[in-house]
Amino acid sequence: MDENVKRMLDVSFSATMRISKLATEMEEGGEDIISLAVGEPDFDTPEFIIEAANEAMKKGFTHYTPPSGISELREAIAEKMKEDNDLDFTSDNVLVTPTKHALFMSVLAHLDDGAEVILPDPAWVSYGPIVKFADGILRRVPAHGEEFELKQESLEDAISSRTEMIILNSPSNPTGKMLNKEERKIIRDLAVDNDLKVVTDEVYEKLVFEGEHVSLASMDGMRERTITVNGFSKAYAMTGWRIGWLACTEDMLENIVKIQTHSITCATSFAQKAAYRALVEEWKSERALESMMDKYRERRELMLERLDEIEGFTCRKPESTFYTFPKYEFDKDSMEMSMYLLRKAKVATTPGSAFGDRGENHLRLSFANSKENIQEAMDRIEKAVEKL
Template sequence: MEEHVKRMLDVSFSATMRISKLAKEMKDGGEDIISLAIGEPDFDTPDFIIEAAYEAMKEGFTHYTPPKGIAELREAIAEKSRKENDLDFSSENILVTPTKHAIFMSVLAHLDDGAEVILPDPAWVSYEPIVKFADGILRRVPVREEDARLGQEELQEAITSRADMMILNSPCNPTGKMMNKEELKMVRDLAVDNDLLVVTDEVYEKLVFEGEHVSIASLDGMRERTITVNGFSKAYAMTGWRIGWLACTKELLENIAKIQTHSVTCATSFGQKAAYVALNEKEKSEKAFEHMMDRYRERREIVIKRLKEIDGFECDKPESTFYTFPSFDHDKDCMEMSMYLLREAKVATTPGSAFGDRGKKHLRLSFANSKENIQEAMDRIERAVEKL
């Protein structure tokens, strides 16, 4: 059958598929591959959350839920948003759905055909395809070389009269940067002046080592024009559960709820119950979270120290997330460098260009892996780079 659906032609699975596929083939073939390309916590979901899901299932909580989510979870998320993010929302402003689907629905529900979307470069791999699925036009804005922040002039230049939306991700995958108040206010002013809707992905909000995460929707003038997306995947090690949420005005939420109703219907019922327990059992969650953060903190130090020792590599210490985004000064582009490290060092990395052109001379190295594996991987990378 001939493939001709226009919307699909411009979207591929991922620029990094070739490397991931090869890494898997090498591993399956018995080679000792260490992956620093991992995009999820290497910890399992804490037991008390698993038990809550099991209890819910045993009690028969295995049916559909209301599309926007169960009442107690929406209320708990609203309370969290008020207390931790200074967002003036009640449960009616919350819709429960996987984080990625929240972004997908936010864009699909609020972007007209051919409207433009401002997206920083580099940015997480799925925003671009999502905008394309919604028949939007992307305007990528490279972050500044010196500090990986958005520049006012560059942003202003990218915003035309056809711009409808901006997508932000702070803390940022892949750079590990957080937008500071000054940057957020600058973005706020441009969003207000140009009447833009902002979709902000804050899924790494809790994985912060230094500084303070600020939700842009808490700034004056942003409540009405922001959809804040967040979820349980990263902070609670719950990637497979597919539970996250979005928070916005009731008006914005209504169109999104139509898509939820006619696509996935609702998020998994017992997953929602477990997510409620994760939010509600604060002491247990805190303990599990601190255990993970202590490990991430330790690994971050190792990766940064080791990267500094590798010829041609430079890397800022990430303030947040479990990613580092080093640049390298060699003839190879990032795809070639990543492929070389896979073949020569048996270490899988993510080429920076997967996140946009601005990442061409970067690799993304994740430290969601054990200390021992990270040490070994860095030894191998160092030896391989010496040979270049």
């Protein structure tokens, strides 16, 4: 490893990689591991989306596209955002790119060296490294209690003269929580009063069981400062396709397009055609999504019921995503707890500390798995923790 690249010193492989590496080794050694650690739908991409990519490839749609993406997809995204999210954007405000790359570019293009970024704790594992790669400085703001509420006072305490940006993720990975009306207002006021740029990751938008998803950019004074990031991975079971989008003012988009042009050039051409088909055929009817959501809903109930029965665990009901984020009361930190469950119960979980200090004493359990596997995994966990 090159020890001299300063930018890399502060970024390590995620703690979760240690768990998945060990889980893979155990599986290769013939052990029967159930993984509740995966961050993707267990469903395959719906057939009609695959067909769209096949058709595109057969027709020779295998070349570069414009950097921002094909116009029909950008138009469909703009229309979707208008109807679903109350955002007045046209295709000129939309850039098609993998979701994670959208987040990278949003931060890289809009953060000065040494500027500060506010990030709630807990939060998804990659925001921190993204800010560090952009030579920014993270200010983590702990969410309060087991409802993981964002409080005005804690957010204000984190603001300094160098604060330039706030990153938000609602619905949230790992907690499954959506920002409520009061929190949205606090964030809006904070951003407007301090002239902050806002990066909002709404990739779990479609996986909502209760309540309503509201895009931050639709709030008064937010459109001109907010980059909204979304994608096809979670809603349409398209993680491997690497396709998503971002939307913001044309002014904000300019620097982002520079990065896209000089990094990946454009998103994969036939994946764009498939994403277009997913949007126009699926978005209005949501048939494939609904059938996935029915399954997620049942699995969520099952996992919550089982967690409720196991002594030492408590869990808020996630209103969205396919994660639960239970708190436990055993004398082990979350990395040790995850390792223990992997070795003793042969169940892979994600340690809560991977998402920040506030995630300590929690585990993230994904219910993007069959009911049989969830049932079996919970049986094994129950048995393993009896010994603690």
